[in-house]
Amino acid sequence: MDIFTDEYFMRIALSEAQIAFEKEEIPVGAIVVSDNKIIAKCHNLTELLHDVTAHAELQAVSSAANYLDAKYLKSCTLFVTLEPCQMCAGALYWSQVSRVVWGASDEKRGFQTMGGQLHPKTKVTAGILADECAALMRSFFEKKR
Amino acid sequence: MDIFTDEYFMRIALSEAQIAFEKEEIPVGAIVVSDNKIIAKCHNLTELLHDVTAHAELQAVSSAANYLDAKYLKSCTLFVTLEPCQMCAGALYWSQVSRVVWGASDEKRGFQTMGGQLHPKTKVTAGILADECAALMRSFFEKKR
Numbered sequence: 001m002d003i004f005t006d007e008y009f010m011r012i013a014l015s016e017a018q019i020a021f022e023k024e025e026i027p028v029g030a031i032v033v034s035d036n037k038i039i040a041k042c043h044n045l046t047e048l049l050h051d052v053t054a055h056a057e058l059q060a061v062s063s064a065a066n067y068l069d070a071k072y073l074k075s076c077t078l079f080v081t082l083e084p085c086q087m088c089a090g091a092l093y094w095s096q097v098s099r100v101v102w103g104a105s106d107e108k109r110g111f112q113t114m115g116g117q118l119h120p121k122t123k124v125t126a127g128i129l130a131d132e133c134a135a136l137m138r139s140f141f142e143k144k145r
Numbered sequence: 146m147d148i149f150t151d152e153y154f155m156r157i158a159l160s161e162a163q164i165a166f167e168k169e170e171i172p173v174g175a176i177v178v179s180d181n182k183i184i185a186k187c188h189n190l191t192e193l194l195h196d197v198t199a200h201a202e203l204q205a206v207s208s209a210a211n212y213l214d215a216k217y218l219k220s221c222t223l224f225v226t227l228e229p230c231q232m233c234a235g236a237l238y239w240s241q242v243s244r245v246v247w248g249a250s251d252e253k254r255g256f257q258t259m260g261g262q263l264h265p266k267t268k269v270t271a272g273i274l275a276d277e278c279a280a281l282m283r284s285f286f287e288k289k290r
Binding site for chain 2: 046047050051052053058061062065066069070071072085086087088089090091093094095111114115116117
């Protein structure tokens with residue numbers, strides 16, 4: 001039995017999203033996994049840093065590359081609680097990450113709607129813990145109203 | 146007579162690209178201007194930092210926001226020597242920058258080819274000092290061969 005399922009890792013990304021939620025950030029979390037080892041764990045920090053580029057995925061790409069001391073993430077999987085935006089899809093494209101797994105889809109601002117693309121070699125799995133990831137987002141925007 | 150023309154500012158972005166060239170980085174430079182004042186000046190650092198997100202524009206968006214202590218660049222113009230990629234177009238989208246001016250077009254990796262979009266409120270001017278910006282890129286790739 002393999003404990004290292006997509007659900008296992010997505011739950012850790014979701015706990016990062018929860019940390020963002022508690023900081024009153026849009027609750028998105030991302031982790032990078034290499035050989036079942038988590039090498040980056042990040043959450044959205046755009047409000048606290050006053051920086052629109054501080055999305056969870058963008059930080060995760062930088063942080064994982066820093067850990068590996070290498071530009072490319074060819075043997076890594078990025079787990080993120082929400083479908084990446086075009087900026088993050090672009091960063092993932094350049095990183096040549098092996099696989100991207102996301103939770104909830106983002107029909108308004110996801111890269112599939114806004115345009116942009118992942119690297120042709122990157123495999124994609126969508127919808128892991130989608131309900132829980134989406135519920136956390138809904139709960140954030142309901143609180144904001 | 147206004148000395149603060151698009152050519153004036155693009156020449157400064159080009160001098161940043163030249164610095165990247167000298168560091169053996171793909172020679173792209175970007176600056177952010179607010180009320181004719183340069184508030185960010187950056188060049189591509191992807192090789193030195195081993196970080197695919199270290200494009201000139203992405204650094205410039207972060208750096209300008211940091212200078213302004215504000216998330217949005219609504220009254221700013223970004224000048225960049227090369228048409229932005231989808232990642233940088235995405236960052237510029239989120240920044241709601243007032244205007245983007247680029248030099249050379251990037252038919253392979255520019256966001257107009259790869260997909261993605263700027264903010265609907267962002268004005269665009271393309272082709273400022275395009276020949277000089279393109280010549281520096283060509284010279285870089287010829288040296289690499």
